[in-house]
Amino acid sequence: MQFLLVSDTQSHIRASKQLHKDNSLYGPADSWFQDTNIKRLFGIPYGIKKVNEYSSIKSVLDYGCGKGGLVLALKKTLCSDISIRGFDPGIEEYSTMPKEKFDIITCVDVLEHIDRHAIDAVLNQIKNSMTGFMVFIIDLIPAIKSLADGRNAHILLAPPEYWASKINQAFDYSICFNVGELKNGEKYPTRFIGCCCNDYKYYDAMNVFIKESNFGNMRLIMVGGGVVEWSMMRKDYKKLT
Structure with a gap:
């Protein structure tokens, strides 16, 4: 299966390739393991580990x-007999979409980078590539980086x-909700x-993931200028890789 696109919906792939080409420091794999990486703080590998149990x-x-940061984190956390793959059309190493189906698909800060005219095709591709469930995080605010054509890197900003x-x-x-607030506590x-x-039979497994990851524990506080600070509502968040 190849990435499902038509002729007028490929600009986000071209833009992603160019962004990675122009900036070798954009999204390096080892940045996933930095304490300041908000994506890491959601505890996705730990949540999937508990689902596997x-x-x-x-x-x-x-x-x-x-560049494969979460792929590395998953390989570090999960059993060696679990197949862990990555797909990203903007990165040569991961540019081929696997043909097999997957028990869990993660999609972290990705969908906001997709052209509006391509989003339905992308979601359908994900749906047709999984047997279990998808874990998703969608960024709702403008990115710090811009594309070569002047657009914000978050092409699809939507409520x-x-x-x-x-x-x-x-x-x-689905189980989905918003995360984010201002300093005064306003949403x-x-x-x-x-x-x-x-399939409803995966609903309990999704609840396990939400409970055991930090999805229900994160507080993201908008402080201005696109800067987001974080804190945890519970203190037992030793669920990071």
């Missing part, structure tokens, strides 16, 4: 994996309601996060 899984795909609609159109079941969504699947 609840209901054995055999394969995980990181869709839109960049949580838009993403909830898209997720519910593509998948039959200010900065991420739309959750899990989704096409």
Whole structure:
């Protein structure tokens, strides 16, 4: 299976390739393991590890994996007999979409980089490539970086309601919510996060992931200028890789 695109929906792939080509420091794999990496703080590998203890899984795909930081973290955390793959059309090493289906697909800060005209095709490709469920994080605020053509790197900036609609159109079941607030505690969504699947039998496994990761524990505080600070509502968040 190749990346599902038509002629007028490839600009995000070209832009991603150019961004990685122009900036070798953009999204290096080892940045995943930095304490300041907000994506790491969500505790995705640990959450999937606990899902595997609840209901054995055999394969995980990181869709839109960049240079492979989460792929490395998953390999470090999960059992060696679990197949862990990455796909990203903007990175040569990961540019071929695997043909097999996966028990879990992660999609972290990816969908906001997709052209609006291609988002349905991308979600359908993910749906058709999984047997279990998808874990997603969608950034709702502008990126710090810009593309060569002047657009913000987050091509598809949309409110949580838009993403909830898209997720519910593509998948039959979902657990999703907003994360984000201002310093005064007023709600200010900065991420739309959750899990989704096409078969109710995976609903309990999705709940295990939400509970055991930091998805339900993170506080993201918008302080201005695109800067987001974080804290945890519970102190027992030793769930990082």
